[in-house]
Amino acid sequence: MDSYSPKRTDTHQSAHVPSTSLKERVLTLVAVGFVLLYALWTLRAAGPAQDHPVEPGTALMATLSPEKIPLTTGEEPIDEIFTRAGCPVCHTIPGIAGANGQVGPKLVLGTTGTQRISNSAYRGQATTVRDYVVESVLDPERYIVPGYPGRTMPAWYGLKLSALALEKIATYLEQQTEGEQPA
Ligand code: HEC
16 A cells, blocks of 8 residues: 555646646647737738728728629619719719719720720720720729729629619710810
8 A cells, every 4th residue: 555655646746747737838829829810910900901002992992892782783873873883982983973983093985995995905805995894894804904903893793783784884984085074
């Protein structure tokens, strides 16, 4: 029996010592975890600010997610087609009240459309201004208008605009010219 008691003490001690250091390790890991989470959070907070240097539209642009944009059938009045889709947040559109966004080009395709498709840097497939408008809305990355940011115009409008809505947008925009609207 005497030979057992020291062993028991040993076992007890050796069990006790690691349990303390395990606690310390867990605490250290938790602390390291928090530091890493904080570092990640800082990186995430810094990331979008660099991706979108365009400050003015930022708050409004946050509402431009596919879940928040309703389906547009094309039966709506033309100003409502633009407004529902959120185009005025980024574009100035002649004749559309409140459409004075500055993030993208002023939508006067009657003036600018032919310049775009005849530009040597143009990589799209449109040969008419009408097709260029449709292409710009469905596939904005196809050709980034020089001087404007890429990956900024939503690329999911094909999910939200019916063919009729696209028709009406194209018909309207191809008729807008720089001269028509002095403002
Ligand atoms: C979040 C901002 C944003 C929204 C919303 C937006 N656009 Fe744009 N759009 C841009 C930017 C930036 C460009 C220029 C860069 C490029 O070519 O992708 C552009 C380019 C265009 C062009 C080409 C213009 C040109 O002068 O060649 C057309 C046409 C256009 N947008 C139409 C629309 C329509 C129609 C809507 C709504 C259905 C819309 N955009 C919504 C940012 C936006």
